Amino acid sequence: xxxxxxxxxxxxxxxxxxxxxxxxxxxxxxxxxxxxxxxxxxxxxxxxxxxxxxxxxxxxxxxxxxxxxxxxxxxxxxxxxxxxxxxxxxxxxxxxxxxxxxxxxxxxxxxxxxxxxxxxxxxxxxxxxxxxxxxxxxxxxxxxxxxxxxxxxxxxxxxxxxxxxxxxxxxxxxxxxxxxxxxxxxxxxxxxxxxxxxxxxxxxxxxxxxxxxxxxxxxxxxxxxxxxxxxxxxxxxxxxxxxxxxxxxxxxxxxxxxxxxxxxxxxxxxxxxxxxxxxxxxxxxxxxxxxxxxxxxxxxxxxxxxxxxxxxxxxxxxxxxxxxxxxxxxxxxxxxxxxxxxxxxxxxxxxxxxxxxxxx
Amino acid sequence: xxxxxxxxxxxxxxxxxxxxxxxxxxxxxxxxxxxxxxxxxxxxxxxxxxxxxxxxxxxxxxxxxxxxxxxxxxxxxxxxxxxxxxxxxxxxxxxxxxxxxxxxxxxxxxxxxxxxxxxxxxxxxxxxxxxxxxxxxxxxxxxxxxxxxxxxxxxxxxxxxxxxxxxxxxxxxxxxxxxxxxxxxxxxxxxxxxxxxxxxxxxxxxxxxxxxxxxxxxxxxxxxxxxxxxxxxxxxxxxxxxxxxxxxxxxxxxxxxxxxxxxxxxxxxxxxxxxxxxxxxxxxxxxxxxxxxxxxxxxxxxxxxxxxxxxxx
Numbered sequence: 001x002x003x004x005x006x007x008x009x010x011x012x013x014x015x016x017x018x019x020x021x022x023x024x025x026x027x028x029x030x031x032x033x034x035x036x037x038x039x040x041x042x043x044x045x046x047x048x049x050x051x052x053x054x055x056x057x058x059x060x061x062x063x064x065x066x067x068x069x070x071x072x073x074x075x076x077x078x079x080x081x082x083x084x085x086x087x088x089x090x091x092x093x094x095x096x097x098x099x100x101x102x103x104x105x106x107x108x109x110x111x112x113x114x115x116x117x118x119x120x121x122x123x124x125x126x127x128x129x130x131x132x133x134x135x136x137x138x139x140x141x142x143x144x145x146x147x148x149x150x151x152x153x154x155x156x157x158x159x160x161x162x163x164x165x166x167x168x169x170x171x172x173x174x175x176x177x178x179x180x181x182x183x184x185x186x187x188x189x190x191x192x193x194x195x196x197x198x199x200x201x202x203x204x205x206x207x208x209x210x211x212x213x214x215x216x217x218x219x220x221x222x223x224x225x226x227x228x229x230x231x232x233x234x235x236x237x238x239x240x241x242x243x244x245x246x247x248x249x250x251x252x253x254x255x256x257x258x259x260x261x262x263x264x265x266x267x268x269x270x271x272x273x274x275x276x277x278x279x280x281x282x283x284x285x286x287x288x289x290x291x292x293x294x295x296x297x298x299x300x301x302x303x304x305x306x307x308x309x310x311x312x313x314x315x316x317x318x319x320x321x322x323x324x325x326x327x328x329x330x331x332x333x334x335x336x337x338x339x340x341x342x343x344x345x346x347x348x349x350x351x352x353x354x355x356x357x358x359x360x
Numbered sequence: 361x362x363x364x365x366x367x368x369x370x371x372x373x374x375x376x377x378x379x380x381x382x383x384x385x386x387x388x389x390x391x392x393x394x395x396x397x398x399x400x401x402x403x404x405x406x407x408x409x410x411x412x413x414x415x416x417x418x419x420x421x422x423x424x425x426x427x428x429x430x431x432x433x434x435x436x437x438x439x440x441x442x443x444x445x446x447x448x449x450x451x452x453x454x455x456x457x458x459x460x461x462x463x464x465x466x467x468x469x470x471x472x473x474x475x476x477x478x479x480x481x482x483x484x485x486x487x488x489x490x491x492x493x494x495x496x497x498x499x500x501x502x503x504x505x506x507x508x509x510x511x512x513x514x515x516x517x518x519x520x521x522x523x524x525x526x527x528x529x530x531x532x533x534x535x536x537x538x539x540x541x542x543x544x545x546x547x548x549x550x551x552x553x554x555x556x557x558x559x560x561x562x563x564x565x566x567x568x569x570x571x572x573x574x575x576x577x578x579x580x581x582x583x584x585x586x587x588x589x590x591x592x593x594x595x596x597x598x599x600x601x602x603x604x605x606x607x608x609x610x611x612x613x614x615x616x617x618x619x620x621x622x623x624x625x626x627x628x629x630x631x632x633x634x635x636x637x638x639x640x641x642x643x644x645x646x647x648x649x650x651x652x653x654x655x656x657x658x659x660x661x662x663x664x665x666x667x668x669x670x671x672x673x
Contacts, residue, residue, distance in 0.1 A: 015510055016510070016513050016514055019510065019511070019513070019514030019517070020517050023514055027527070030530045031529055032532065134397075138397070138655060138658060138659060138662075139651065139655060141658060142602065142606075142651050142652075142654035142658050143647075143651050143654075144606055144609055144613075144626075144629075144647055144650050144651065144654075145610070146610065146613050146629065146630075146633070146647075147643070147650065147651065148647075150629075150633060150636045150643050150647070151643070151644070151647070153636060154636050154637065154643075158637050293519075294518075294520060296519075297522065298519040298520055298521030298522055299521070301521065301522065301525070301614070302521075302610055302613065302614070305614070306633070316522065316525075317525060320526060320529040328526070332518070332526070335518075335519065336517050336518050339517060339518070339519060340517050
């Protein structure tokens with residue numbers, strides 16, 4: 001039953017994935033301007049440009065270009081970036097970890113703070129805790145990420161600079177920090193290229209995970225300190241959304257008869273809140289969580305810009321303005337697929353939370 | 361006698377119905393005003409509208425005027441407020457001077473116009489297109505519905521800001537193109553809301569009655585069905601204005617939306633973001649204005665949702 005449901009959902013995702021490929025391909029081709037002059041400079045001669053266009057296959061008919069593009073993607077080849085003169089897959093391995101680390105910590109912050117605040121607000125309905133939380137949550141969802149990021153940097157990096165609360169305003173680690181990857185520290189012999197190497201390098205660039213693997217506590221402390229401000233800036237909107245949704249879902253559930261029954265039976269208050277009420281409030285909360293993922297990935301562009309992080313958002317923005325087709329296509333596809341997969345996970349999680357969905 | 365009784369009952373019924381139909385809107389208003397937060401939201405929006413209309417009279421300076429040689433002010437000078445102890449012989453600039461030696465307060469006041477225009481125009485665009493697509497899909501079903509909704513799914517598969525950035529790059533940077541991009545990425549939300557509502561309404565008796573009376577498709581869809589599904593659309597639209605203003609500010613912040621010297625909050629903030637440690641007032645005020653405007657529409661949207669949601673009656 002469960003397998004059938006997952007399979008059905010996977011099949012339904014195929015047309016969407018095809019659509020994503022088509023839209024990214026079309027968008028990249030529609031970007032106005034001449035990719036040759038954008039790459040080689042305004043002074044490139046016509047002959048140089050003709051050769052460039054032929055080499056990159058940009059003179060072929062559009063449907064043929066699309067077919068080639070689909071074939072390449074099926075083989076995991078996203079082409080070469082014209083700007084960096086490197087395979088896009090290489091750039092993905094270099095840049096994706098920054099964004100993954102940032103998004104996950106922002107999501108973690110938003111859940112760890114948002115859910116308890118929402119629950120507290122619901123059980124202390126109309127108290128000052130509730131009022132303060134809701135005023136804060138409403139303000140939180142209305143804050144521009146880039147403004148919040150700059151203000152946090154101002155407060156924690158400038159106003160509090162000589163205190164223990166000082167936090168760095170940019171970068172992922174301090175200069176001179178030892179970031180030796182785990183596979184080097186463990187003296188593993190990896191092939192020079194290939195998928196195993198790619199995965200190892202990817203993990204090695206997730207600083208926090210790498211610090212844990214290599215028990216490099218200085219790196220761990222330093223990475224976390226660098227991550228706090230961006231994660232707070234990026235996590236605030238989802239945090240506020242989660243707090244609001246948790247509160248309203250809990251309020252709805254707490255008014256139900258079975259809660260009163262459980263209390264009347266003599267079940268302890270905390271148990272009723274967590275086991276009876278919260279479990280049933282989880283469905284709308286996970287919906288908001290799924291919806292927040294898009295906000296997170298979009299917000300990552302802005303957060304990375306402010307905190308000087310060279311992640312996916314940053315490179316994608318630069319590539320769009322530089323008309324680097326390969327990067328635009330490759331990164332957008334990866335982000336969109338990531339987004340579809342995460343939403344699929346949320347949908348599957350629904351069926352665990354509420355089995356009625358699977359049966360229907 | 362019987363006839364008379366029937367007619368009395370009919371009159372009473374009519375009265376009851378008319379009373380109820382009047383009080384429905386009254387109840388909505390009353391509910392809206394009972395919530396302090398929605399009153400605050402509505403109040404801020406009214407104030408912003410007034411500021412936008414009266415901008416030339418409120419702003420002490422021309423928002424585009426460079427004050428070099430006109431006044432003795434320095435580039436990115438901190439706010440000077442006479443009441444708070446700033447020397448009387450210095451010209452008053454309550455929000456300071458920006459990087460091009462212009463009065464920031466005046467630019468902020470004129471920025472209200474841009475932000476409200478952005479909010480209302482993108483949402484109108486998205487509602488019109490989204491409603492047409494959603495209504496067609498919901499009413500006809502079948503392959504039309506399938507094609508429309510799959511396209512919407514693809515649009516929703518992209519994080520909206522990234523898609524908007526990509527569309528602006530295709531169209532070229534500028535305020536109008538940014539509006540179009542934000543409008544396009546918000547279409548799916550409205551299409552889905554309208555489709556869902558049309559699906560639930562299209563089998564209702566009054567729709568069948570209209571069809572039996574020979575009403576055309578267009579008539580049934582836009583005259584019979586649409587007015588009855590306005591509630592979720594109003595709520596979604598109000599909340600959508602908030603999102604649109606935030607996204608437009610983000611695009612302008614990245615240099616893809618409003619171009620200098622247009623006094624737009626996002627671009628004002630973006631052009632001075634590197635001065636955060638030396639001239640924080642140039643970042644603080646535009647950002648605060650964005651937050652306040654977005655907050656107002658969020659509060660009103662939430663209030664409207666609660667006031668119009670029949671489940672809460």
